[in-house]
Amino acid sequence: MKEKKLTLANVASALIVLCLYVAVFIAEQKLPATSMLFTVLKKGATYALVAVSMNLLNGFTGIFSLGQAGFMLIGAYVYAIFTIPLEQRVNVYQYYAGGVVQFTLPVFVAMLLAGLVAAFFAFLIGLPVLRLKSDYLAIATLGFAEIIRAIFQWNQLGPVTNGSNMLRLFPTFNDFNIRNADGNVTVYLSTLVPLLVAGVCIALIVMIINSTYGRALRSIKDDEVAAEAMGINLAHHKRLAFCVSSFFTGIGGAMLAMYQTTVQAKSFTSAMTYEILLIVVIGGVGSVTGSCISAFLFVAASEWWLRFLDEKQMIGNWEVPLLRNGFRLVVFSIIIMIVVLFFRRGIMGTKELPDLFRRKKKAGGELK
Amino acid sequence: MWNTVFPYLLSGISVGGQYALIAIGYTMVYGILRLINFAHGDVFMVAGIVMVYVVSSGVPLWLSILLVLLITSLIGFLIERVAYKPLRTAPRMSVMISAIGVSYTLQNLVLYITGGLNQIYPTIPWISGSVTIGSATTKMVTLVTPVLTIILVVALVQLINHTKIGMAMRAVSKDFETSQLMGIKINSVISVTFVIGSFLAAVGSILYFTNYTTVIQTSGAMPGLKAFVAAVFGGIGSIPGAVIGAFIIGIMENIIKGLDVILFKSGVIKAPLGLATFSDAFTFALLIVILVFKPTGLFGEKVTDKV
Amino acid sequence: MSQEHVLDIRHLTMQFGGVVAVNDFSMHIDDGEIVALIGPNGAGKTTAFNAVTSVYEPTNGEILFEGETIARSHPTGKMKKIFAGGHPDAFVSQPIIRHTPDEITKKGISRTFQNIRLFSGMTVFENVLTVQHLRKKSNFFTAAFHLNGAEEKQMREKTMELLKIVGLQDLRDEMATSLPYGKQRLLEIIRALATDPKLLLLDEPAAGMNPQETLELAAFIQDIKRKFQLTVFVIEHHMDLVMGISDRIYVIDFGKQIAEGVPSEIQNNQAVIDAYLGGDDL
Numbered sequence: 001m002k003e004k005k006l007t008l009a010n011v012a013s014a015l016i017v018l019c020l021y022v023a024v025f026i027a028e029q030k031l032p033a034t035s036m037l038f039t040v041l042k043k044g045a046t047y048a049l050v051a052v053s054m055n056l057l058n059g060f061t062g063i064f065s066l067g068q069a070g071f072m073l074i075g076a077y078v079y080a081i082f083t084i085p086l087e088q089r090v091n092v093y094q095y096y097a098g099g100v101v102q103f104t105l106p107v108f109v110a111m112l113l114a115g116l117v118a119a120f121f122a123f124l125i126g127l128p129v130l131r132l133k134s135d136y137l138a139i140a141t142l143g144f145a146e147i148i149r150a151i152f153q154w155n156q157l158g159p160v161t162n163g164s165n166m167l168r169l170f171p172t173f174n175d176f177n178i179r180n181a182d183g184n185v186t187v188y189l190s191t192l193v194p195l196l197v198a199g200v201c202i203a204l205i206v207m208i209i210n211s212t213y214g215r216a217l218r219s220i221k222d223d224e225v226a227a228e229a230m231g232i233n234l235a236h237h238k239r240l241a242f243c244v245s246s247f248f249t250g251i252g253g254a255m256l257a258m259y260q261t262t263v264q265a266k267s268f269t270s271a272m273t274y275e276i277l278l279i280v281v282i283g284g285v286g287s288v289t290g291s292c293i294s295a296f297l298f299v300a301a302s303e304w305w306l307r308f309l310d311e312k313q314m315i316g317n318w319e320v321p322l323l324r325n326g327f328r329l330v331v332f333s334i335i336i337m338i339v340v341l342f343f344r345r346g347i348m349g350t351k352e353l354p355d356l357f358r359r360k361k362k363a364g365g366e367l368k
Numbered sequence: 369m370w371n372t373v374f375p376y377l378l379s380g381i382s383v384g385g386q387y388a389l390i391a392i393g394y395t396m397v398y399g400i401l402r403l404i405n406f407a408h409g410d411v412f413m414v415a416g417i418v419m420v421y422v423v424s425s426g427v428p429l430w431l432s433i434l435l436v437l438l439i440t441s442l443i444g445f446l447i448e449r450v451a452y453k454p455l456r457t458a459p460r461m462s463v464m465i466s467a468i469g470v471s472y473t474l475q476n477l478v479l480y481i482t483g484g485l486n487q488i489y490p491t492i493p494w495i496s497g498s499v500t501i502g503s504a505t506t507k508m509v510t511l512v513t514p515v516l517t518i519i520l521v522v523a524l525v526q527l528i529n530h531t532k533i534g535m536a537m538r539a540v541s542k543d544f545e546t547s548q549l550m551g552i553k554i555n556s557v558i559s560v561t562f563v564i565g566s567f568l569a570a571v572g573s574i575l576y577f578t579n580y581t582t583v584i585q586t587s588g589a590m591p592g593l594k595a596f597v598a599a600v601f602g603g604i605g606s607i608p609g610a611v612i613g614a615f616i617i618g619i620m621e622n623i624i625k626g627l628d629v630i631l632f633k634s635g636v637i638k639a640p641l642g643l644a645t646f647s648d649a650f651t652f653a654l655l656i657v658i659l660v661f662k663p664t665g666l667f668g669e670k671v672t673d674k675v
Numbered sequence: 676m677s678q679e680h681v682l683d684i685r686h687l688t689m690q691f692g693g694v695v696a697v698n699d700f701s702m703h704i705d706d707g708e709i710v711a712l713i714g715p716n717g718a719g720k721t722t723a724f725n726a727v728t729s730v731y732e733p734t735n736g737e738i739l740f741e742g743e744t745i746a747r748s749h750p751t752g753k754m755k756k757i758f759a760g761g762h763p764d765a766f767v768s769q770p771i772i773r774h775t776p777d778e779i780t781k782k783g784i785s786r787t788f789q790n791i792r793l794f795s796g797m798t799v800f801e802n803v804l805t806v807q808h809l810r811k812k813s814n815f816f817t818a819a820f821h822l823n824g825a826e827e828k829q830m831r832e833k834t835m836e837l838l839k840i841v842g843l844q845d846l847r848d849e850m851a852t853s854l855p856y857g858k859q860r861l862l863e864i865i866r867a868l869a870t871d872p873k874l875l876l877l878d879e880p881a882a883g884m885n886p887q888e889t890l891e892l893a894a895f896i897q898d899i900k901r902k903f904q905l906t907v908f909v910i911e912h913h914m915d916l917v918m919g920i921s922d923r924i925y926v927i928d929f930g931k932q933i934a935e936g937v938p939s940e941i942q943n944n945q946a947v948i949d950a951y952l953g954g955d956d957l
Binding site: 064128129131132134135136138139140142143144146147149150151153154155156163164269270271274275277278281324325326327329330332333334336337340341344 | 402403404451454455458460461462464465466468469470471472473475476477479480481483484586589593596597600641642645646648649651652653655656659660663
């Protein structure tokens with residue numbers, strides 16, 4: 001993050017991003033909507049946002065939090081609860097007489113609310129937890145995610161959360177498609193909109209990182225003692241980072257709900273947090289660009305490119321051994337372990353997209 | 369009242385013993401490497417899976433049990449050599465991430481081998497048998513667990529206090545660098561620690577899965593986390609602390625599972641509240657309270673940070 | 676309080692467990708002075724610094740900055756029994772006052788560290804830019820949406836000015852930790868200046884410097900003192916530097932003050948000579 005000017009590097013980066021969006025838009029109109037590409041892009045956009053939010057905490061502020069699944073859960077639930085159409089509520093909340101929430105919010109308002117509620121929870125959780133150090137903080141946030149999961153499944157809260165039952169029938173990504181009077185899709189936007197939402201959120205995070213607050217956060221990561229001696233209030237800034245990160249994680253949760261089309265608390269396990277952590281590590285701790293690239297690669301590899309490993313493959317008459325259901329994930333885990341062990345800087349290290357257009361500078365910083 | 373509480377108390381003690389055997393692995397590794405070994409719960413799960421496959425391949429039961437103990441210890445040894453040793457000089461977070469990676473790998477590997485289906489745990493004669501004590505009918509394993517746990521812990525404490533390797537372990541956990549300079553073979557001490565931890569986790573897995581009867585790739589995650597909480601609760605690095613913490617957590621968790629019934633029968637509540645949902649969450653709430661108010665746990669030593 | 680000192684330390688005792696690092700130490704610094712605190716290794720100099728900057732809370736004693744009490748404490752709890760410093764009852768009846776280090780910095784005390792603590796993931800420029808955060812006027816939202824352009828510009832200009840003072844303007848985009856040692860020291864000093872301090876604490880600024888660099892540093896300290904109207908409090912081992920720039924010197928050994936005076940007095944003080952020659956090399 002050098003001094004910001006309208007440099008060639010920044011313009012080139014912006015152009016690349018713009019081209020990608022245009023390409024997605026065209027592809028969406030031309031290719032069949034069932035193409036695996038769109039699944040990957042939708043889920044990738046969701047994971048990219050959550051990974052960048054996690055990176056803001058872990059990579060830029062040096063707070064090792066493992067509460068992502070909990071905040072995603074909050075975001076997903078808030079979004080789902082407030083967007084299920086009124087007439088569908090009796091079907092969804094079948095054991096709770098239609099539930100207590102009897103109004104709906106517009107999709108984008110509900111997404112914003114999802115983020116705000118997640119941030120509010122983060123504020124509360126942060127009061128005790130942010131005083132802890134490194135791995136204790138990690139395990140405490142992990143614990144909070146589990147507590148949140150239990151609370152949302154509690155049947156006494158059923159009229160709001162539907163207990164341990166699924167929430168469904170809320171607007172999904174497909175509802176972004178524009179349809180004509182006959183119900184046929186005229187313009188496909190179900191992939192572009194989530195990518196845009198994620199893009200705007202990530203852009204906001206980048207702006208925060210590049211602001212004076214972002215620099216303060218980075219100084220905390222580099223050296224807490226020096227940062228505090230230079231007048232940076234540790235408690236205040238850590239809380240800020242925690243809330244902001246959780247805000248965007250909450251929006252990511254809302255996007256995940258839209259992607260999955262259903263929400264159930266029991267699926268938001270710590271395994272989900274681990275996946276996101278691995279995305280951040282593979283991308284490079286401290287690189288937003290890295291987290292984005294890595295999120296799409298991760299999703300593409302696990303959902304699409306390595307699919308063939310799950311099925312029998314014949315080369316001529318020879319059946320390739322080992323290939324059957326689940327092998328994909330084994331290969332995938334091994335790739336991840338190789339990255340974790342031997343390529344600890346990840347794909348991008350701490351570099352960002354515009355850095356790739358600049359003359360080489362000495363790369364610095366490793367994850368702490 | 370007592371008759372209602374007793375069965376929950378009994379299974380709490382049993383589960384507590386099983387957690388204790390896992391918790392020792394966490395606390396020993398943390399004491400020496402300052403690493404939360406996230407993969408430890410999965411080692412415990414793998415021990416269960418190994419048992420299923422060894423028995424189903426026709427090996428006699430007594431030999432199977434020995435093989436499970438042996439193979440699990442070997443797995444623990446290998447994990448340390450492959451995933452943690454190369455990161456000895458790396459930042460602590462890298463090692464933790466590696467541990468999470470190992471956990472992910474073990475789960476996926478088991479998913480692949482089992483096809484993601486619940487595996488029926490083999491019945492071990494005698495300890496699988498039923499027994500009735502007062503108001504509770506339970507499996508023999510419930511009674512065996514606490515006894516076996518205490519025997520193993522006493523043996524372990526003897527090992528640590530009175531043998532050369534035990535002394536080396538204590539030295540390394542006090543001061544990693546200095547003990548290295550004093551000629552202690554750090555790597556073999558660490559390996560022994562992992563072997564002991566995995567061995568105890570394997571014993572724990574035999575008891576635990578005899579009780580719960582099925583194993584799946586995610587079976588290790590929750591007991592693992594709870595055992596870790598037990599280790600923190602007791603004061604990380606302290607073996608007696610981990611054991612006591614594990615018993616407390618096991619008992620509390622089972623009481624909460626039965627809280628609805630207990631409160632209902634004693635007339636405190638009129639309708640069930642579904643409090644059993646919180647049996648897992650409670651453990652974590654306890655963890656957070658401990659971390660905030662007494663981070664050193666019940667028996668932990670105070671570590672001061674130097675500015 | 677007849678006259679107002681810039682810094683006034685009264686009966687400061689720092690005790691860790693049974694170890695008394697600073698014992699009943701009193702001193703003051705007046706406006707515009709350069710005052711040095713010297714003493715053999717382990718005498719408690721840095722501990723005193725850490726008390727002034729609120730990294731540590733005093734075990735007993737009080738510290739005033741420009742007449743305002745910024746720290747005050749007396750032994751409580753278990754410490755009451757094992758307290759081994761002087762004047763244990765002097766502050767018992769007064770309320771305890773404590774601050775966090777960042778609040779102290781906002782009041783106008785800034786410092787450098789004995790073992791340089793630059794922000795290792797940042798460039799030279801960013802190191803100086805970052806710390807101006809404490810004087811920002813913008814709030815989180817105006818900053819996040821980059822609506823504080825004027826302020827950012829001002830911060831950047833100030834950063835460049837400060838970098839020019841130490842001749843680091845051409846190295847602005849280098850990583851701070853890749854600079855040679857002497858330059859890192861200078862960078863740390865101007866980073867401290869970027870917080871607009873009235874009182875600057877320098878913890879062994881000449882450590883690891885050769886005689887030539889030490890000489891330049893002495894001139895530099897006097898230079899910035901004039902330019903920024905600073906009061907300077909310095910811990911140092913290099914006697915050339917201390918004797919050259921100090922208005923007054925305090926000497927402590929084993930946490931206790933053994934001498935105080937102008938450089939010529941200290942040079943001839945028998946207790947000081949004994950303290951140094953007795954144990955430590957110089």
